[in-house]
Structure formats: C-alpha cells, structure tokens
Amino acid sequence: MLQKAYPLIGRTLIAPHTHSFSIDCPDMAALARPGQFVHVRLPGFLLRRPISVCQITQDGLRIVVEERGAGTEEMARLGSGDLIDLLGPLGNGFLTEAPHRRAVLVGGGIGTPPLLPLAEHYHKAEVFLGFRSADRAILTEDFEAAGATVTLATEDGSAGHHGYVTEPLEQHLARHGADVLYACGPEPMLKAVQALAAKYHVTAYLSLEARMACGVGACLGCAVPILTAEGVVYRHVCKDGPVFPAEEVVL
Amino acid sequence: MLQKAYPLIGRTLIAPHTHSFSIDCPDMAALARPGQFVHVRLPGFLLRRPISVCQITQDGLRIVVEERGAGTEEMARLGSGDLIDLLGPLGNGFLTEAPHRRAVLVGGGIGTPPLLPLAEHYHKAEVFLGFRSADRAILTEDFEAAGATVTLATEDGSAGHHGYVTEPLEQHLARHGADVLYACGPEPMLKAVQALAAKYHVTAYLSLEARMACGVGACLGCAVPILTAEGVVYRHVCKDGPVFPAEEVVL
C-alpha cells in the first residue's frame, strides 16, 4: 500500500460524464492486482473516493470515473499534469484461475472498468456488458482488444440486445456453461447474476460497493452483510472485498 | 458594490512573500475610491480576506498582498488567468482634500498599499514609509512615479533612516507642518502617528484593520472602539471605516 500524489498524464471523455484517466504511478501499479481499487483524495472533500483499477501497466494505472456527485464532478475537472492523491492499491481483488479457464465477465454501467484486467488475464473471456443506451457504452473495444468476445445490451435497445444484460448472459450460461463468473454493477444486476450463477452451478464472484472512510480496514465503515458458517456477519468491502464469492453475498 | 469572479492578469513578487496582483475588473474599478478595499474569496476558506485597493485604473485594480497566514498563502498560489472572486469596493475610503493641499502619507509594511492612490491624488505628497529591512520595502518607485517625495526608514538600517518611520516624520512635521496626514500600518506605528498629529495639530486619518466576516456592515464582526460625543462606542471597520479620523481612534 502506498499513499502519494501522482501526475495525471491524460484524461479522455469516453461517454457522457465518464472519464478515463491515465496516472503515472509505476510503483503503485507494480503492486496492483485486478479487482483492487485506489482511494482518491480530492481538494475540498474530507473523504477519499474509491475507484477501481481498470488497467495496470508498467507505467501506471488507468481508472474510469463516472460523475455521480460532487466528488466525482470535482475529479472530472482534473487534467493532464495535475497531481492526484492516491491511497492504494486496496482490497483483495479477484481470485483468478488459470488463463485458459472459461471465464464470463458481467459488467453493468460504471461497474465495467474493474473487469478489464480480468479480460487481459483470461485468454478468451466471454464479456457481457449492459448500459442504459449506446452512447453510455464504455470499454467495449478495450475488451475486444484484450481478446474477449463482447455481448452488449442496452436498456433502450439503441445497441446490442434490447433489455438487461442478464438475458443474453442466461442464454450463454444455459448453452455453454462457464468455469468462473465475475460481475460488477448495480445491485439489481448483481442479484440476478447471483441467481443465475446458482442456477447454472458456476463459481461466481461479485464486486461490491459501500460507503467508505479509511479504505484499509481501520474504521469498519464499509460493512456489508456476508453469509458465513456462523450466519450473517458484517465483512468490509475495503479489506475483505470488494470481491466476495457470490453465494456468500446477501443482497 | 459588486460580487464577481474576475480574471487575474498578472502576479509579481515585489518583496519576499509579498505579491502584486493586477485584476481585470473595469466595472469594480469604476466604483472604487482610494482607501477602500476588496473582500477576496479563496478556495478552501470560509471567510473572505480584506485587501486594500492599491491602484485604480480604467482596466481594473491592483492589490498587494503579504503572505501572513493560510489564506494569503493560498492567494499567493494564484496566477495569471486564474479567476479571483471579489466583493467590493467596500468601506468609505479616505476623505480627500484639494490636490494642492500639503498631504503627508505614512505607511508601515503591508500598510503601504492603500496610500498609493492618495499619492496619485495629491500633487506632491510627502510619503514616509517604514519597513523591517531594505528587501521588504515595497512601492517606493510607484510613489515616486506618482510625484511624491519618499522618505524611507528601516528597522535594521539597511536602507534609509535607521529606526522607525515616525522619527523622520516628526522632523518633517516639526519643520514643515502639513495640511492633512494619512497613515496605515501596524498598531504601534498608528499610535505614534496619532500622537504626532495631535502634537503638530494636523488633521489626520488612520486606516484600521479588524477581523471581518461580511465586509458590508451586516454582521457587526469588525468592531473597533471609536471615541464619539457619547463616549467610546464600537464602529465597524468595513462600513464606517476602514479610515477613521485620528482623534477618534482608541488604540
């Protein structure tokens, strides 16, 4: 874990109110694993904002941020050359299996970015991405560049499957099954994925969100209910997660 | 009175930790009078900072700021092109007499800037400026350019008179007298000037400082004790001042 201010080397608008940032942080990148996140400090805000690692290179990290409130709006004002104060990498990330295993990745909206490093890990990942509309779709080309097959769904039908991403996902699972499944996205999507994983007996992992303070396990703020042998207990997204086995997640 | 964010068109370091700012604000400049001040909002700080008007042109205002705490340090980070949020012009400014009257201006340290517009008003002002040391001296050339005669004093003797500015001031008053005197600077200096004005029977005005909130007379925060016919009462630097007749000031 590191805490440092790093130079931003670029910001690109990749969808309305959605920005891709490249950060020059080789030391932090060297520690990062897929599914981990960085905790971003922003001027004028007390709490850091957790943002998933979307790409890990020798030179640094890429993150993708959607403006959803005052903090992410402030982040969107940062530009090339500005310093960005990161704490990270945090969390446990995804448990990965051998690259040749048949992995299915399911992303909804701004839940998509953390899945990209998985597509780079698995040789031929099957990726299912759901967005509100075609113009909101992000990272599809990046997944394809990583060798994945992308199936798109949009709620308004403006691109790909018209409806929820879980519909083509179910068709795929019914037809081909999968060795392992990873999902990140809004709660209703996670709920549906959890049910499908159970139905088709696929080992599945869900990446969860929670309001955070410390990001390192010290404050116990980011509690989520998790089913364990002793019943439902609170685990912490920042330290025990953000990824949990689907069958343990209480949604 | 106006409240607006104006573009900064330049910042120059004119002495250690002392910066001159030119602000592109013709509308506010058109309203400004010598001795008034602007109230500056800075990112990250709740209260505005009062800063005297140091020069008034058709294009805008000049202000000179010494870093004395977190707010003025933040101000020193602003540069050309940045926006600066001003409320102003505030206060009553100096009561001026006819330009040919024999005016004496006495400035101490960062109390010097508000006197410059007076030097521009009076044809041949006699200006006495005191600083800690030669490198801290500011605006002497500007006063000379305005036609004033400048007498410098430094506490360490590194330039001009070695000692307090009130020493050459007293010599001048004793020898030549004056029609009107204006002073701005640290409290001990104002106290000495007040005594000299009384001793030599010169109409004198002192510009005072106080911690401020609103700047417009609404909060009654910036109280200073003032001697009136009904005894000592609190007047307000932002609205009744910052300039008060020397004989009414209780120091």
Place this chain on the structure above:
Amino acid sequence: MKVDMRVNIAGVTFKNPVITASGCYGFGGDYTDFYPLSRLGGVCLKGTTLEPRQGNPPPRIAETPMGMLNSVGLQNPGGHAFVTEELPRLTGCGTVLIANAAGSSIESYVGLVELLEGTAIDMIELNISCPNVKEGGMAFGATCEGAARVVRAVRGRTTKPLMVKLSPNVTDIVSIAKACEAEGADAISLINTLLGMRIDIKTRRPVLNQVMGGLSGPAVFPVALRMVWQVAGAVSVPVVGLGGIEKWQDAVEMMMAGAAAVQVGTASFYDVYAPVRIIEGMEAYLEREGFGAASQLTGIARK
C-alpha cells in the same frame, strides 16, 4: 405548472421558504445593492434587546474549518431605536419581517415584545439561545424550565406569532422544544450557534477577546439537521431549520427532515447571493422533480 413556493408558518405567509438569519443580515439594508429584499421569503433582523447594547470587545470573529466563530454579543441600538429608526426604513420592503428578541431577564424580554406590539413586525423570533452574552441568552435556552419561563411570560404580552429559537448546546433539544410548544410557541427555529473556540498559536492566546464564541457555517449543518429531525418529530408546530445552509441542496435536505422553512446566515458572508441562489435552485429542483409546492418537501424523508 409553476411551483407554489409559498409556505405558511403560524398564519404568516412567506413567498418562499428562505429567510435570512438573525445577526447575519443587519437590519436588512446591507445587501440591497445585490438584490431587493422582496426576493426573500423573510428577514430575521439583528438580535435586539430592550436597552441598547454595545456588544463585546474585539476581536469578535475567528475562522474555523468550514465554519466561523463570532462573539458579537448582541450589539444593537435597543428596542426604542429599533422601532423608531430601523423599522421605518423597512416599510413596504415586500418581505416578512421577523424581529429577533433577546433579553437578559424575563422583564427585559417582556418589555421588548410590548414595544413591538402595533409595529410592522410580522413575527417575533424569541432568542433564548445567544451564547455570547453573560446573562440571559443561552442560560434561558439551556433548560426546559428556563425556556418555559421566558415563553410563558412573553406569550401573554404579544399578539404577534411567536417563534422560539433554540440553542444546540444542550443534552436534550426535544424536551426544550416541547416545553416551548407547551407554553404557546407558534413555531420553533433552530439552531443558534454551537459554542466553540480557537487559539492563536502565534500569540498563544484565544483568538476571540471573549475566549469562546458561537460556531456557524457549513461545519454545523449535520448537527442542525439532526436536531431539526428530532424536534420536527416531536412537536406539532412548524419548525424553521437553520445552521450551515449554503446551497439549495442543503435547504432541501433541511425541509425533507421536517423544516417548514429555512434560514440562511453565514453563507451570505462569503456569497452575498446565497439566499437568492438557494431560492432559485430550490424552485428549479421542485419543478424538475414534479412537486406542486415547496411545502410538500417538509418532512418527506420521515415518511
């Protein structure tokens, strides 16, 4: 459809739910360069006492993280000058006028509200919560008995709607609010300032001459919101919420917690347009979200 911005508090109609807070708006004349008073729902005038008060010695102001301290100490020209000099300047200003009545004894409160009978004042805000005076002020507002005594005494002597302004520096705000309601308060406003302090590490002395002062500004907003939530759930008279409101979102939050209207104080010090921006932002929000009236916001987070 235009949103109906009006709210009614104790029989008084405010054209919108944004009132400027006492002590932060003088006697109404200081911000007229920027917008007319008629733009506001109402104005709470500077705290006034029966006798003139010169207030506390300076320094009276200190800055804190997202807040400020003041120890003005109820500087005011007294009830007589208030009625004969300040009020006449405000006639026809087109907004609801609220006098903020303070006192150091029951008698002085009573004397003042009697002076206000028959004036253009639309409502009295009884200030039993000023932390900056040695006698009276917060002392009355700190206990149920103290609060009840003042309200009882004043209630019998005024026909004007009576709003009681509470201090947050208490263990149990709900009981105090209920005590005021029981004695006939028509509305409750809260919060006044939290007692706070700063030290100047250069001089090694307290910044404020009075050592302690009242904390206001965004820093106190979550405490204010909590107390409004608690009190609005416990009394049936309208609650006016204040403390740290600087944006329309804060005002909406405060109303959702149960406030019938809000007051804006400290925010004007750093943005003179704050009250107007809040009115405009709230109106746009209400329209966007399909509300017919501002009053529909009141307490919706409780349901």
Place this chain on the structure above:
Amino acid sequence: MKVDMRVNIAGVTFKNPVITASGCYGFGGDYTDFYPLSRLGGVCLKGTTLEPRQGNPPPRIAETPMGMLNSVGLQNPGGHAFVTEELPRLTGCGTVLIANAAGSSIESYVGLVELLEGTAIDMIELNISCPNVKEGGMAFGATCEGAARVVRAVRGRTTKPLMVKLSPNVTDIVSIAKACEAEGADAISLINTLLGMRIDIKTRRPVLNQVMGGLSGPAVFPVALRMVWQVAGAVSVPVVGLGGIEKWQDAVEMMMAGAAAVQVGTASFYDVYAPVRIIEGMEAYLEREGFGAASQLTGIARK
C-alpha cells in the same frame, strides 16, 4: 538541544503526545504498511465490549462539510477475543496501548475491565460516549449521575490507569468531567463525536441506516477545543484532547488550551501519515520556539 517529546498521563509515559483515536485505527494493524506503531505516542484500540457486537447495518458512513458521520455501532469481537486474539499481535509494538472499553450496562463495563486486568494494556479509556448504540454508551455519558455510576463501578475493579472519554452532546461538560474525577478517573479524554445526520435528497431518505451518527473531523475542532479548555480549567487530572485534529497546529492549539496529549482520529482516513506528520511538525515547532519539552505547551494559553 533535542526537545523532550514525552508526556506523562496518570503515571504512563508516552514517547510523544500523539495518540491514535479509538475506532479510527482498528486494532493497530491497518497502518503498519506506512509507519511502525512505535512512532506513535500511543494507540487507543477499537471500542470493545464484553460480548461481541456485530455493529449497525450499513450504510454507516456519510460525508459532511469538513467532517463525516459514522454509525459503526461498536462492531467488535468482544472482550475475550480482544484479549486472546488482538492483544497478542500487539506485544512489543513499542507504543502505549489503550483499550477503549464500552458497555451497555454497568455489569458489562465491569466484566470487561476485569478481563483486561493482567493484560498488556497500559491504560483503559472508558467510553461512556458512543452515540451509535441503543443502550449504554452515550446514555451514561449524558448525565453526571450516569457517568459517576460507571466510573465508580469500574474504578473498584481495575488497577490500570483509567481515562474517561466524554460525549460533547451535553449541556454541561464541566460537571460531568468533575463527576468522573470525583469517582477516581485518572484522566479525561474528550470529545467523542457530536450527534449529526444527513439526508440523501435523491433517495429522500437519511443516508445512514441508523438515521443519526457521530460527527467527527475538522468541522468539530472548535467545539472540541472549547470543551477541552473548559474541562482543563475545572479538573486537576490530565485532559487528553481530540476532535478534528489534522495538523500539528491543531495539536498545538489543543495542548495550549490545556490538553496533556492529543488523539487523532478521522484525519488518518484522508491522510494515513497524519499522526506522524503531527508529531514531526510539533517537534519542529517546539524546537523553533525554544521549548524544552512538549509538556510545556499544556495550558499556556490559559496563563
């Protein structure tokens, strides 16, 4: 000459006056990637109860202007696990270990401190001020009688130095501090969090599942400083000041107000190095200003 950074509180020597605050530092293991525990004056461990507690349902965190709310609700593994699992990990860590003892009844407080006898714990911080639990917690800390009862009961059952941590949500902090001192408290720490709240205007519901939570961070600093000033002037045991300290200047201010040491909580959440930066900044300041020892700061603004 090197400045002597040591302070002594109730017979325990701290190598410097900076202690991490309870609930903001887990059980001491979460920040060791950044600096060793031995850098700190002391560590107040996460609030512990006799029985395990799973804490409150999420969301537990909300942001406020220069502050935050939490409603963690004393999630902890219970006294037994604390002593057998957490404490052993801390042996030899080179800093003063303070257990933060909470309870929902007198018996549970007593049971817990008895468990702590004979452990490596150097001091007990009695938490009678947690706003996030339904029973006990702040309820004890809200009255002199409640506070006195807990301190009296616990005092008889522990040989460890006893520091009592007070709640700021009270009308009269001084009386409560005195009541604790009278019952044998060896030190007083304050403040715990102020009760606050936020509403999410999008969902139109309180942000926190528990509706209200504890406010901490720089926003509360002026309130904390004021209370430390008041209490330090009224008791003769050492006072440990906390609430919103984020910079060395804040720590110096707090000590000048009368604190013998400080605690740092929320600041670590946004700057993991905050406690260390405060120690270093304070040391440099003391040297620059010619102080021989950190303890000379305590109360100098009162003189």
